[in-house]
Amino acid sequence: MIILKIGGSILTNKDSTESEVDYASLKRIASEIKDALDESDKELIIVHGAGSFGHPPAKKYKIGEVFAEEEFPQKRIGFCEVQNAVKKLNMLICESFIDEGLPVIAIPASSFMTATNKRITEGNLDYFKKYLNKGFIPVVYGDVVLDTQLEICVISGDQIIQYLAVNLNADKVILGTDVDGVYNKNPKTHDDAIFFDRFSSLKDLDTLEGTTNVDVTGGMVGKIKELLYLADLGIESKIINAEIENNIFKALNDEEVKGTVISRGN
Amino acid sequence: MIILKIGGSILTNKDSTESEVDYASLKRIASEIKDALDESDKELIIVHGAGSFGHPPAKKYKIGEVFAEEEFPQKRIGFCEVQNAVKKLNMLICESFIDEGLPVIAIPASSFMTATNKRITEGNLDYFKKYLNKGFIPVVYGDVVLDTQLEICVISGDQIIQYLAVNLNADKVILGTDVDGVYNKNPKTHDDAIFFDRFSSLKDLDTLEGTTNVDVTGGMVGKIKELLYLADLGIESKIINAEIENNIFKALNDEEVKGTVISRGN
Numbered sequence: 001m002i003i004l005k006i007g008g009s010i011l012t013n014k015d016s017t018e019s020e021v022d023y024a025s026l027k028r029i030a031s032e033i034k035d036a037l038d039e040s041d042k043e044l045i046i047v048h049g050a051g052s053f054g055h056p057p058a059k060k061y062k063i064g065e066v067f068a069e070e071e072f073p074q075k076r077i078g079f080c081e082v083q084n085a086v087k088k089l090n091m092l093i094c095e096s097f098i099d100e101g102l103p104v105i106a107i108p109a110s111s112f113m114t115a116t117n118k119r120i121t122e123g124n125l126d127y128f129k130k131y132l133n134k135g136f137i138p139v140v141y142g143d144v145v146l147d148t149q150l151e152i153c154v155i156s157g158d159q160i161i162q163y164l165a166v167n168l169n170a171d172k173v174i175l176g177t178d179v180d181g182v183y184n185k186n187p188k189t190h191d192d193a194i195f196f197d198r199f200s201s202l203k204d205l206d207t208l209e210g211t212t213n214v215d216v217t218g219g220m221v222g223k224i225k226e227l228l229y230l231a232d233l234g235i236e237s238k239i240i241n242a243e244i245e246n247n248i249f250k251a252l253n254d255e256e257v258k259g260t261v262i263s264r265g266n
Numbered sequence: 267m268i269i270l271k272i273g274g275s276i277l278t279n280k281d282s283t284e285s286e287v288d289y290a291s292l293k294r295i296a297s298e299i300k301d302a303l304d305e306s307d308k309e310l311i312i313v314h315g316a317g318s319f320g321h322p323p324a325k326k327y328k329i330g331e332v333f334a335e336e337e338f339p340q341k342r343i344g345f346c347e348v349q350n351a352v353k354k355l356n357m358l359i360c361e362s363f364i365d366e367g368l369p370v371i372a373i374p375a376s377s378f379m380t381a382t383n384k385r386i387t388e389g390n391l392d393y394f395k396k397y398l399n400k401g402f403i404p405v406v407y408g409d410v411v412l413d414t415q416l417e418i419c420v421i422s423g424d425q426i427i428q429y430l431a432v433n434l435n436a437d438k439v440i441l442g443t444d445v446d447g448v449y450n451k452n453p454k455t456h457d458d459a460i461f462f463d464r465f466s467s468l469k470d471l472d473t474l475e476g477t478t479n480v481d482v483t484g485g486m487v488g489k490i491k492e493l494l495y496l497a498d499l500g501i502e503s504k505i506i507n508a509e510i511e512n513n514i515f516k517a518l519n520d521e522e523v524k525g526t527v528i529s530r531g532n
Contacts, residue, residue: 072401073369073401076369076400076401076402077364077367077369079369079371079402080360080364080369080370080371080402081364083360083371083372084357084360084361084364084372087353087356087357087360087372088357090353091350091353091354091357094346094349094350094353095350098343098346098347098350101343103339103342103343103345103346104346105345105346105349105376106349106350106353106374106376106377107376107377108372108374108377110371110372110373111372111373111374111377111378111393112377112378112393114396124390127377127378130380130412131412134342134412134417135338135339135342136342136345136346146396146397146400151400
């Protein structure tokens with residue numbers, strides 16, 4: 001089974017103050033996935049980020065930070081706003097994917113996952129198995145969930161990948177981002193950025209300035225931490241550039257694509 | 267705990283070929299619920315129908331009918347289309363409700379319920395309890411679910427009410443519809459329609475022409491069957507007209523409202 005993450009930065013315009021979907025990217029990616037599945041049958045789960053839909057309300061209400069009891073009603077409304085905003089993004093993504101013939105079925109984290117101190121500690125995956133078993137493509141995304149310590153928190157698509165990959169024993173994890181993989185510095189602002197084609201420890205890097213956007217869920221460093229944990233369990237993942245045409249198609253079909261492999265091996 | 271159903275016919279224009287939300291109704295109903303909760307704290311679950319969003323794709327793909335194995339890929343896409351359409355309606359409803367200050371949190375049936383021959387046979391309600399416990403208002407709606415006999419089916423908001431009321435031991439069930447309650451004939455087309463203020467058996471009626479709209483999930487007769495089953499278990503319900511201003515507010519606050527009580531008692 002393959003888990004494909006599509007970054008919020010590919011699907012939305014994170015810099016925009018309005019929540020905007022990038023329909024051209026969405027349609028291209030949907031058609032690459034469809035072509036890859038037509039080539040050969042694959043079990044697939046899609047995870048997407050919250051992008052410009054989820055981050056603004058999550059920041060506004062400081063979801064995930066400790067708060068005083070009397071602030072709870074306000075935090076609770078914030079939680080609902082975030083849930084609804086990411087649901088809207090998911091609905092728009094699913095609409096495009098269904099139009100391309102992909103049988104995508106959403107399973108929101110907020111309806112079955114619980115965290116403890118911002119880490120997923122509960123989440124029954126039976127419905128993922130049921131839908132996969134019938135040839136559906138389950139879709140899950142960065143969302144708000146109840147937290148046994150903090151009452152509420154945000155969980156990133158990256159943390160969800162890790163949870164799914166471990167508990168469903170994924171064969172392959174692909175992360176489509178807006179960069180070619182992991183650099184020691186931001187390649188968009190530094191010409192001397194060094195590219196890593198394989199990555200096995202956070203210590204490999206002097207500086208991880210990493211991502212091109214500010215990301216409440218931790219950006220590239222957060223991503224790599226999740227993936228190193230997976231690597232420890234023997235599940236290899238690869239970060240690729242989903243903005244380059246056919247990269248997702250190739251990665252799904254085991255063809256060579258530039259990217260950073262995260263593994264603990266050699 | 268109160269379960270409030272808001273019929274799809276109140277929230278959308280079922281007769282329209284386009285999926286249209288009735289924003290004026292939505293805003294008014296949201297504000298009546300908010301006022302009722304401000305009056306006194308209540309545990310509340312909201313169930314809404316699929317209205318003009320869910321019914322057209324469900325009919326188009328004949329979801330719930332027996333089909334040949336080779337038709338499954340087509341049915342599967344239909345299933346996804348329905349899920350996404352009702353998710354869109356839910357998102358628009360939640361948006362209006364959150365704007366009024368209601369902490370609504372969606373828990374879609376498709377992500378945790380399974381049916382057998384169109385009846386819900388599985389659905390862990392732990393997340394309803396968790397959210398209620400934190401003062402949220404869980405929202406669930408007519409949706410598609412996997413079916414152990416038919417592969418896939420549609421479950422109505424009315425069936426969901428019944429399942430929730432039984433398994434969460436609801437104190438009160440209120441159904442907001444577009445009529446005053448149960449008549450022996452359609453009151454919008456028959457001047458001699460007789461109104462029932464209490465209803466305890468399907469045999470009470472000679473003819474149940476009932477609803478004003480064609481409804482794939484069974485209309486008023488289907489509704490009453492679900493509610494009579496509840497009545498057998500000692501849970502009384504009341505069908506009221508949600509189009510009349512303040513009816514929902516009054517019903518939530520135990521004030522007198524015209525309507526049909528469904529119970530097995532006297």
